[in-house]
Amino acid sequence: MSYTRNTLALALAFAGLPYAFAAEPLRLADLVHEALAGNREVLAARKQYEAARRRPAREGSLPDPILSLGYASNGGPLPGQGLGSDPTSNIGLMVAQEIPYPGKRKLRADIASKDAEAEFQQYQAAQLSVRSRVVQAFHRLHHTYAALAILAQGKDALSSVIRVSEARYVSGKTSQQEIFKAQTQLSLLETRVIRMQQDRTAAEGEINSLLNRQPGAPVGEPIEEEPVALSMTLEELLAKTAATSPELARDRKMIQRGELAVDLARKDFRPDYTVAAGYFNQGSMPAMYQLRVDIPIRLHAESRQRPALEEQVDLLAGARHTFEAAEQNLQFRIREIYAAAQTAQRLRNLYADTIRPQSRLTVDASLNAYQTGGADLPSVLNNVAAEIDLEEQLHEQELNFALALARLEELTGVEIK
Numbered sequence: 394m395s396y397t398r399n400t401l402a403l404a405l406a407f408a409g410l411p412y413a414f415a416a417e418p419l420r421l422a423d424l425v426h427e428a429l430a431g432n433r434e435v436l437a438a439r440k441q442y443e444a445a446r447r448r449p450a451r452e453g454s455l456p457d458p459i460l461s462l463g464y465a466s467n468g469g470p471l472p473g474q475g476l477g478s479d480p481t482s483n484i485g486l487m488v489a490q491e492i493p494y495p496g497k498r499k500l501r502a503d504i505a506s507k508d509a510e511a512e513f514q515q516y517q518a519a520q521l522s523v524r525s526r527v528v529q530a531f532h533r534l535h536h537t538y539a540a541l542a543i544l545a546q547g548k549d550a551l552s553s554v555i556r557v558s559e560a561r562y563v564s565g566k567t568s569q570q571e572i573f574k575a576q577t578q579l580s581l582l583e584t585r586v587i588r589m590q591q592d593r594t595a596a597e598g599e600i601n602s603l604l605n606r607q608p609g610a611p612v613g614e615p616i617e618e619e620p621v622a623l624s625m626t627l628e629e630l631l632a633k634t635a636a637t638s639p640e641l642a643r644d645r646k647m648i649q650r651g652e653l654a655v656d657l658a659r660k661d662f663r664p665d666y667t668v669a670a671g672y673f674n675q676g677s678m679p680a681m682y683q684l685r686v687d688i689p690i691r692l693h694a695e696s697r698q699r700p701a702l703e704e705q706v707d708l709l710a711g712a713r714h715t716f717e718a719a720e721q722n723l724q725f726r727i728r729e730i731y732a733a734a735q736t737a738q739r740l741r742n743l744y745a746d747t748i749r750p751q752s753r754l755t756v757d758a759s760l761n762a763y764q765t766g767g768a769d770l771p772s773v774l775n776n777v778a779a780e781i782d783l784e785e786q787l788h789e790q791e792l793n794f795a796l797a798l799a800r801l802e803e804l805t806g807v808e809i810k
Contacts, residue, residue, distance in 0.1 A: 477676025
């Protein structure tokens with residue numbers, strides 16, 4: 394009997410031994426590096442940014458000049474007819490260059506630069522999003538391995554209890570009904586194993602998707618990461634977020650872009666102009682030259698330029714409201730997730746430091762009492778099941794803490810150590 398009791402005690406010492414699989418172990422840093430290098434969302438965002446970087450030079454350049462070739466003839470439709478004898482006959486060319494009002498080109502280039510800077514923040518946000526999802530999938534996968542190990546050891550513990558109850562049944566100290574109850578508990582534990590295996594498959598599929606691997610590619614067991622403490626206060630984290638959040642940085646760039654667009658709309662009340670120069674050959678008569686400046690007259694400014702300016706003013710106001718809403722929403726989400734991280738950390742410590750020792754003492758005491766006839770089997774089974782639940786909930790709180798940290802890093806752009 395003492396051998397059985399020792400076996401049960403060892404089985405209930407849930408030390409989180411790794412669940413044995415033959416695949417190559419996973420390191421979180423390697424997964425993040427691979428994801429940032431090959432994830433299609435990140436690559437698409439980077440190409441969007443690279444494309445946007447090319448626009449400022451184009452927007453700040455002059456429009457293409459226009460070359461005009463032609464002739465005027467007298468006495469017939471063919472070129473050269475009347476050339477040298479009629480002063481209105483000629484063959485010539487003209488070059489025209491549209492010149493924007495001073496300052497417009499720079500404003501257009503600056504607006505395109507702000508668009509590029511906003512795209513860069515989108516690229517940064519895509520990287521943070523993919524990194525966060527990889528980290529979360531890694532920890533969810535690690536949780537399934539740890540939970541499966543806990544459940545496997547729990548099955549061993551219940552099997553040991555069943556062996557004890559069978560020995561008591563042979564000696565006439567218990568009923569067959571109690572053995573059936575213990576076997577039912579073991580079967581229920583097997584259903585939890587099946588569900589956890591499904592969760593493991595889902596986490597592996599998510600990792601393969603994020604890393605742009607083939608579906609169903611083998612994924613190894615995650616290597617245990619060193620526990621990270623929530624070292625920053627909420628106020629410190631919020632203060633850093635104001636400068637590091639890609640979401641807020643992008644909205645700031647859009648406000649700056651809107652201010653430039655308003656300036657450009659104001660300058661659009663000033664017309665662009667076109668300079669044209671021409672040379673005309675008149676045969677034996679002296680050549681003719683022409684220089685012309687074309688300036689549009691803003692007769693319809695109140696119906697064209699004024700609404701355009703008001704549109705840009707409204708868009709700027711909208712961008713400012715968007716930034717304020719994003720800032721408020723971001724603070725709310727950070728506070729919510731920070732509170733969740735604190736709760737998970739406190740619960741994990743409570744489980745590990747207080748509830749686990751109490752639960753193990755309860756299991757040992759109930760087992761000793763059961764073997765001497767001082768406790769019934771249902772009590773022992775309930776205590777063993779509670780021990781299994783405790784160990785799983787303890788690791789679940791570790792998972793919740795890791796997931797909360799990953800989401801905080803995504804939202805804030807701050808690496809929390």
